Amino acid sequence: MTEHIATAAGLDADAADWPRALAGTGPQREEALAQLHELLLRIARAEVARRGPRLRLTGPELDDLAYQAAADALVAITSKLGQFRGESRFTTWAYKFVIFEVSAKIGRHFWRHPSVRLDAEGWERLPDQFGFDPAQEAEWRDLLAALRRAVDEELTARQRRVFVAIVLNNVPLDALVIELASNRNAIYKTLFDARRKLRAALAANGYICDDGWRRS
């Protein structure tokens, strides 16, 4: 497809031709838009197929999601053409948008068939979430009780909410972004700060020493 652009514009493919054709007018722009959409749709389909086995989505839903992702990515790309600085191939920059759209739409899809309630706190699932062996409960019982205390006492309400959703309830981060009307960076930062606080609290209470865990 890139070759079509190069032929139409008579210039080097990709870095200069795509932005020029997409920013232009008339039939050349229409052709460029159609070609880019075709490329984006191919990448979106490949991406949903790659992630598909881990999602609760069926064939038609996956294809619909790919179509929506390609269409929305095309809108995002054309509105941000001025941000392309030629640091990569144009197509690589463009593919990034469609990959992000796939992620966002998968996150949104989670809440169509939610398997958890955000206000539920499944503390009994905590050992399992980290893979602690029930047969060795005597070793980790105190540690996880201390972790729970640290969650209650050290975290802000926002940090606690994010911890409970992601760690206890297995809510995907991109789905929580939708629910809290936030963005990925903000939720990640909230959890990052929570992780740092929890580690510090466990260290202060003697559960972590320089060479690792201090077991019961």
Next chain:
Amino acid sequence: MNGWSALDRFLRTDPRDVGCAQAMEMLHVYAELAAAGAPVEERYPGVAAHLRACGPCAEDFEGLLAAVRGEKH
């Protein structure tokens, strides 16, 4: 991975971690260099640290890397 190492990995934060916004901003450059076999972890240690810790960004990176590699074939 047992519970102890999984919890340790979760609680351990890397101060070089640039966060999602900066990693997403650089992802096309990072993926293209990675596809070309360049030492991206040395060149962009903050992005590399982030991708090790952030599942969603790592997933996006894997998808973009697959797309870039597909282009080369």
